[in-house]
Amino acid sequence: MGEAxxxxxxxxxxxxxxxxxxPALYNLYxxxxxxxxxxxxxxxxxxxxxxxxxERLSAGVLEHxxxxxxxxxxxxxxxxxxxxxxxxxxxxxxxRLNNFLAGRELGTGRRLYxxxxxPPLYVPIVHNLGALGMHQETQGxxxxxxxxxxxxxxxxxxxxxxxxxxxxxxSQVFRIDHYLGKETIQNIIYLRFANAIFEPMWNREHVDNxxxxxxxxxxxxxxxxxxxxFGVFRDMFQNHMLQMMMLTxxxxxxxxxxxxxxxxxxxxxxxxxxxxxxxxxxGQYGGYNPADDSDSSVRTATYAAMRIWVDNERWRGVPFYLxxxxxxxxxxxxxxxxxxxxPQRMLGGRQxxxxxxSICLQPDEGVQLAIDAKVPDTASDTRRVxxxxxxxxxxxxxxxxxxxxxxxHDVMQGxxxxxxxxxxIEAAWQLMDPVIRQSEQGMPLLYTPGGQGPPAADxxxxxxxxxxxxxxxxx
Ligand code: BG6
Numbered sequence: 001m002g003e004a005x006x007x008x009x010x011x012x013x014x015x016x017x018x019x020x021x022x023p024a025l026y027n028l029y030x031x032x033x034x035x036x037x038x039x040x041x042x043x044x045x046x047x048x049x050x051x052x053x054x055e056r057l058s059a060g061v062l063e064h065x066x067x068x069x070x071x072x073x074x075x076x077x078x079x080x081x082x083x084x085x086x087x088x089x090x091x092x093x094x095x096r097l098n099n100f101l102a103g104r105e106l107g108t109g110r111r112l113y114x115x116x117x118x119p120p121l122y123v124p125i126v127h128n129l130g131a132l133g134m135h136q137e138t139q140g141x142x143x144x145x146x147x148x149x150x151x152x153x154x155x156x157x158x159x160x161x162x163x164x165x166x167x168x169x170x171s172q173v174f175r176i177d178h179y180l181g182k183e184t185i186q187n188i189i190y191l192r193f194a195n196a197i198f199e200p201m202w203n204r205e206h207v208d209n210x211x212x213x214x215x216x217x218x219x220x221x222x223x224x225x226x227x228x229x230f231g232v233f234r235d236m237f238q239n240h241m242l243q244m245m246m247l248t249x250x251x252x253x254x255x256x257x258x259x260x261x262x263x264x265x266x267x268x269x270x271x272x273x274x275x276x277x278x279x280x281x282x283g284q285y286g287g288y289n290p291a292d293d294s295d296s297s298v299r300t301a302t303y304a305a306m307r308i309w310v311d312n313e314r315w316r317g318v319p320f321y322l323x324x325x326x327x328x329x330x331x332x333x334x335x336x337x338x339x340x341x342x343p344q345r346m347l348g349g350r351q352x353x354x355x356x357x358s359i360c361l362q363p364d365e366g367v368q369l370a371i372d373a374k375v376p377d378t379a380s381d382t383r384r385v386x387x388x389x390x391x392x393x394x395x396x397x398x399x400x401x402x403x404x405x406x407x408x409h410d411v412m413q414g415x416x417x418x419x420x421x422x423x424x425i426e427a428a429w430q431l432m433d434p435v436i437r438q439s440e441q442g443m444p445l446l447y448t449p450g451g452q453g454p455p456a457a458d459x460x461x462x463x464x465x466x467x468x469x470x471x472x473x474x475x
Contacts (some may be wrong), residue, residue, distance in 0.1 A: 008112065098132055204317050211321045306323075
C-alpha cells in the first residue's frame with residue numbers, strides 16, 4: 001500500500017467545506033486524482049459523529065455539484081471521511097487530532113491542512129501545529145492552505161506571515177485566492193503569450209485603457225458582520241481585483257514557473273504609482289446594514305471604482321480602471337482591453353470604432369474580440385461586431401471544473417503558481433492600505449440597489465474621455 005494522504009479541514013462545520021471543498025474533493029476522487037490510502041478529516045467544535053458529518057457533506061455535494069452525484073460512488077468516497085470534534089486552538093484538542101491522524105496513517109503520510117476558519121484563529125492553530133511538530137516533513141510532506149482574507153492590512157499580514165514562517169517554510173504555504181482557480185483567469189497567460197496576434201499588441205503603443213469589473217447583484221446578505229470590518233477594498237480589491245490586474249499586466253516570465261510568475265507579479269505591484277484620492281470613488285448601496293448605524297457601518301464601502309497607473313515601460317500612460325460592488329443590476333466579471341483607434345486617413349475622416357478584447361468570467365466564460373465591420377448594403381457605415389468563443393461551446397466535452405478543484409489538486413502536486421506568495425500579499429496590502437485609510441475618513445456615495453453604482457464612477461472615466469465598456473453582455 002502506498003503512502004497515505006490526509007486532508008485535514010479546520011472549520012469543518014462551516015459553509016466552505018460543505019459548499020466548495022467537499023464537492024471539489026469528490027470530483028477529484030471521481031476523476032481518479034486522489035491517491036489512496038486517503039483520509040479526509042474534519043475538525044471543528046460542533047459535536048458531529050463521523051456519520052453525521054458525512055451526511056451533511058453528501059447533502060452539500062447533491063446541492064452544489066448535482067451533476068457528479070452518484071450514490072454508490074459517493075458511498076465509496078465517504079469511507080475516507082472522518083470527523084474529530086474539537087477546538088484546534090486548544091493544544092489538547094490538536095493533540096487528539098494528531099493522534100487520530102497518526103492512527104490512520106500507520107507510520108508515514110502526507111498531510112494537507114486546510115484552514116477554513118475565522119482569520120483570528122490562524123495564529124493559534126498555526127502555533128499549535130508547530131508546537132506539536134505537525135509541520136515537520138520527516139514522514140511525508142506537510143502543506144497548509146490559508147483562506148482569504150489574509151490579514152486586514154500590511155501590519156497584520158506581515159505578523160501572520162512571520163508566525164507561519166516560524167514553523168512552515170514558504171514552499172509549504174498556499175494562500176488561496178479562488179479567482180486564480182478560475183479557468184478564464186488561468187487562460188490569460190495563454191491568451192497573451194501563446195497567441196501571436198495579441199502578444200505584440202499588449203502595451204501602451206496599442207492599448208488605450210484596461211477595465212476590470214467584478215459586479216455583483218447580491219448584497220451582503222447575512223455576512224454583514226464580516227463585511228462591516230472588510231468592505232469592498234479588503235474583500236475584493238486587495239486580492240481578486242489586483243490578481244486579475246497582475247495577470248493582465250505582468251511581464252512574461254522566462255518560463256512557466258510558480259516563483260518566476262510570482263516574482264513578476266510583485267515587480268508589477270511595485271511599479272504601480274500610489275493611488276491618488278481623486279482616483280478613487282467609494283459607494284454604499286441604499287439600505288446597507290440598516291440594523292447598524294455605527295460609524296464604521298455607515299462608512300463601509302460596498303462599491304469602489306479606481307484608476308491605477310503602472311509606471312513601467314509597457315504601461316506608462318495607460319489607465320487601468322478597476323471597479324467592484326454589490327447590489328448592482330447584474331452579476332458580471334470581466335477584463336476588457338480597449339485598443340487604440342487606427343489612423344483614419346482612408347475612412348474619410350470618420351473615426352474607427354476601436355477594438356476591444358473582453359475576457360469574460362461571468363456570466364458566460366469566454367473571450368470576445370470586438371471589431372469594426374461594414375454594415376451590408378450601406379456605402380460606408382460600420383458597426384461593432386464580435387468574434388470569440390465560449391467555454392461551454394468550444395469545450396463542451398470538458399466542463400469547467402470549480403476553482404477549488406484545480407486549487408486543491410495543485411496543492412497536492414506542490415504547484416504554487418496559482419497561489420499568493422507572502423511578498424505578493426504584502427505588496428498588495430501596501431498598495432491598498434492608504435486607499436482604505438482614506439476611504440474610512442470620508443463617507444461613501446449612496447447608490448440605488450439594483451442600479452449601476454454611483455454616477456461618480458462614470459465621471460472618473462469621462463473626464464479622461466473614456467466610458468465603461470458594456471462587457472461581454474454587450475451587443
Ligand atoms: C469572495 C468575496 O471572495 O468572492 C465575496 O468574499 C464575493 O464577497 C465573492 O461575493 C465573489 O466570487 P465569485 O467567484 O462569485 O465572483
